[in-house]
Amino acid sequence: MLKIADKIFNSRLFTGTGKFSSSELMEEALLASGSELVTVALKRVDINDRDDDILIRLKYPHINLLPNTSGVRNAKEAIFAAQLAREALETNWIKLEIHPDPKYLMPDPIETLKATEELAKLGFIVLPYIHADPVLCKRLEDAGTAAVMPLGSPIGSNKGLKTIDFLEIIISQSNVPVIIDAGIGSPSDAAWALEIGADAVLVNTAIAVSNDPVRMARAFKLAIEAGRMAFEAKLAKPVSYAVASSPLTSFLDE
């Protein structure tokens, strides 16, 4: 079972709420996904309106809200936004997204580290969106992060796990859950992430923009279950070398 901070999750699929063609469809897809952690952009919702069209559709006992700071450009703005979110949405969980580059939405490692330190001190459960940078992950652990969220490939690109070599290093040495965020384009990408030992994945575009988001959400749910099961059952290692018929070291046994 996956545990982040003091919360246990039955589902290893985390989801986003953007890009859907309607909020009804978003609700239906999120329910089909079985996701228990759903991220919401502060800029898209009216946090002071109890009847906000997005928020009202996420009111299920199994769904935990994960407000995100998308749109902020530095640590100071992120901390301010996180505090407002905590007050209005009554959760101390925050997905830290600091991308001062609005074109490729690349996370700023320096500001993210600064904000994580500060927010952890203020009692937040911080989930930072970052590059697949193993050293940054260790620095974030020291700063008190609850998990790390390295990207698989550029956000919204659907390109899969382009950062695989770095993700494997991060997973092998992490003391906090590793959630692969961004770039996961297909259920097979998600299964692969779980197979290599990622604790969870966050998927938005691939579900929201598909022709049938509800079906696609279910496909991701199943892929993630399969990937995790395979990880736990231990995959047979692929063999890329031949077994020589005349071994080079057989003389040692003579």
Next chain:
Amino acid sequence: MNNFTDVFKTYDWDKTKQSIYAKTSADVERALAAPKRDLEDFKALVSPAAAPYLEQMAQLSQQLTLKRFGKVIQMYVPLYLSNECNNICTYCGFSFDNKVKRKTLSPMEIMQEVAVLKDMGYEHVLLVTGEANQTVHVDYFKKVLDLLRPHFASISMEVQPLDLEDYEQLTPYGLNTVLVYQETYHQDDYRKHHPKGKKSNFEYRLETPDRLGQAGIHKMGLGVLIGLEDWRTDCFFTALHLTYLEKRYWQSKYSLSFPRLRPFSGGLEPKVEMSDRELVQLICAYRIWNEEVELSISTRESPLFRNNIIKLGITAISAGSKTNPGGYAVEPQSLEQFEISDERSPAEIAKIITAQGYEPVWKDWDVCLATS
């Protein structure tokens, strides 16, 4: 490189135009197949040689837009604050030589207009004025921003170009976006269309996005007024400008508009006509060339065109717009900048967006996100 003028000076209008018209179907096919497109690809995509590829371009533009922006369309509305203007612009209803009574809204009048816009559901507002520095100046804008900030999630401005210090003063008041259209990058033609007033300074206008970038504005909008000069060449220069800005002011977001010249009382006939087919080609070319830029469409376009353009690459749409100060409530008969072409209400447009499988988004920013 100090600013865009230095880049601009290395280009020649006529040679650029020739190189666009010399593009062949092989160039278009290469551009369509490329994983990333550069400015030469953009030239091919806006060239006459791309016309037979329009359906393919539209399909690609739709896919790329969905991937980046999803099935959503941002709603925004203009709020005209003033039609006072000291410039002569041959194509504009607010031109100084158009001898009609002028109006600048007072704070109380602005709030009457705001009430109407809020009833329509708007959260993103675009403030528009002419250029009358004696009445509509930085202090006036500060007052207006102070008034509006509690009522809107995002405030944009399309007013006269200002100095760097002015922009630096206005951003703490909640100014999020500034639109400044070059009108045309053809310098001689620009002079003909802007014979009098501060706007006659081509370079000051050309360098305005540089000043906005230096002031750290969140978003800026570029464009040309289509109808003044060869649109393919003018839009190439827009793309060149955007390329320069994205690299230099990488922390700002960008949007593009493609307004076609609309009639106003006593106004200019377009020198160059752009057909609906060509406008679709331009929108798709912008999208295929730049996957991240926002593309915005106004009520200058017809209902039929707007209904069908929703799925082809645009990301923002205005509706129910009035182009005169006081047009929503205070003084519906005041001088308008141009005649709009689509008079349907925001609710009707929202319904049309929904019917096409997209969600109209009213709020996609929050003042709490920009505090430093």
